[in-house]
Amino acid sequence: MDKTPLTQNGADALRDELKRLKKTERPRIVAAIEEARAHGDLKENAEYHAAKEEQGFNEGRINDIESKLATAQIIDVARVGAQANGRVVFGATLDLADEDSGEEFTYQIVGEDEADIKKGLLSFASPIARALIGKTEGDVVDIDVPGGRRTLEIVEVRYI
Structure with missing residues (x-):
């Protein structure tokens, strides 16, 4: 597996972003999905679909950062x-x-x-x-x- 070179500052910034995505963004998005679900019919519920899409982007970025940190070579x-x-x-x-x-x-x-x-x-x-x-x-x-x-x-x- 290829190593991802990072400076210490770069690794710290990725860790901070990961923490924010998991501790702040993830709960906010889950709450938005729950609120949108409460509005009823999900087929035509724009807020629900937007929140689900945002959830997908957030989870994708979390996976991306975790992968980079797992293969990081901190210089x-x-x-x-x-x-x-x-x-x-x-x-x-x-x-x-x-x-x-x-x-x-x-x-x-x-x-x-x-x-x-x-x-x-x-x-x-x-x-x-x-x-x-x-x-x-x-x-x-x-x-x-x-x-x-x-x-x-x-x-x-x-x-x-």
């Missing part, structure tokens, strides 16, 4: 960083500069379930991360992205 970023010798690896936080625009930004390379580009969390499987992994501070990398080609300089690599 200790500081420990990995101590062995990385300044290379870009899973969990590393990078300060990058776009050679063309001069724009500077920071990304952390994380697991697919943690990725959120707006928060600077970049999936290790993304084209940008794949191009950066293994490189070191000062390297300049040409990356093909959906918007075209970007030339990025790795300004700093941190393991936090």
